[in-house]
Amino acid sequence: MEYLLALVDLENALLVALIFVPLERLFPARPDQRTFRRSWLNDIVYFLLNRVPIGIGMLLLAVLGSLLGSAFIPVEFRAAVAAQPFWLQVVVLLLFADFGFYVVHRLFHTIPALWRFHAIHHSIEELDWLAAHRVHPIDQIVTKGATLVPIFALGFSGSAMAAFFLLYQWHSLILHANVRIGFGALHWVVASPCFHHWHHADHPEAWNKNFSGQFPVWDIIFGTAHMRRDSLPTRYGIEEPVPGTYGRQLLYPFQSRADAAPQN
Numbered sequence: 001m002e003y004l005l006a007l008v009d010l011e012n013a014l015l016v017a018l019i020f021v022p023l024e025r026l027f028p029a030r031p032d033q034r035t036f037r038r039s040w041l042n043d044i045v046y047f048l049l050n051r052v053p054i055g056i057g058m059l060l061l062a063v064l065g066s067l068l069g070s071a072f073i074p075v076e077f078r079a080a081v082a083a084q085p086f087w088l089q090v091v092v093l094l095l096f097a098d099f100g101f102y103v104v105h106r107l108f109h110t111i112p113a114l115w116r117f118h119a120i121h122h123s124i125e126e127l128d129w130l131a132a133h134r135v136h137p138i139d140q141i142v143t144k145g146a147t148l149v150p151i152f153a154l155g156f157s158g159s160a161m162a163a164f165f166l167l168y169q170w171h172s173l174i175l176h177a178n179v180r181i182g183f184g185a186l187h188w189v190v191a192s193p194c195f196h197h198w199h200h201a202d203h204p205e206a207w208n209k210n211f212s213g214q215f216p217v218w219d220i221i222f223g224t225a226h227m228r229r230d231s232l233p234t235r236y237g238i239e240e241p242v243p244g245t246y247g248r249q250l251l252y253p254f255q256s257r258a259d260a261a262p263q264n
């Protein structure tokens with residue numbers, strides 16, 4: 001479990017900010033976007049506070065996964081998984097986890113009760129590394145649960161899981177960052193900032209597209225890919241009036257609103 005705690009710790013504001021703030025100034029995708037853009041203070045609150053409920057949720061999921069694994073997966077199978085080469089375990093983990101992410105992410109866009117949680121993430125109107133943290137804790141815990149529980153149940157080695165979490169975490173920050181980083185031909189293989197920025201676009205042709213977190217292959221297979229290399233969206237966010245502060249955003253999914261329906 002230490003690597004899960006390390007993951008929660010890793011996201012310390014100073015280190016991440018020291019890397020991403022200069023990067024976004026040097027290679028901005030949208031040069032006119034300010035570092036202290038709209039709602040940055042609210043997203044700092046997410047950055048600092050959200051790790052507590054999410055960290056607790058992830059620990060519980062890890063325990064649940066391990067218990068289910070011990071109860072239902074033969075010990076020989078778990079040992080065989082852990083004995084595979086490190087690189088193979090990491091590749092399988094990444095692909096396996098991203099498939100789970102694709103399915104659950106798509107459900108969050110499809111089922112109105114789930115969308116109300118996910119709408120918080122899509123309320124971002126200016127994307128950057130900090131905006132990546134604006135996620136309702138229940139959205140994050142349920143989405144991660146879909147991947148963490150089977151991963152822990154199947155018995156991957158601790159070092160492979162640590163590498164997976166590290167790659168996943170940093171990739172998520174890069175995806176949201178206001179950076180002009182193209183992945184060249186790998187654009188079709190690994191999700192780029194451009195790929196995920198289109199997921200956040202307030203353009204009807206891009207709604208319900210690009211659900212994959214790391215590998216566009218899932219969107220390509222299931223017909224939800226919106227592969228644009230030449231341009232970024234001109235508008236981000238949703239039409240729905242999501243409140244502007246952390247506390248009110250956490251309560252938002254529990255308040256009834258007749259007009260709240262999945263958009264993005």
Ligand SMILES: [Zn+2]
Pocket residue numbers: 105109118122199264
């Ligand atoms: Zn989404």
Ligand SMILES: [Zn+2]
Pocket residue numbers: 121132176196200
């Ligand atoms: Zn996002």
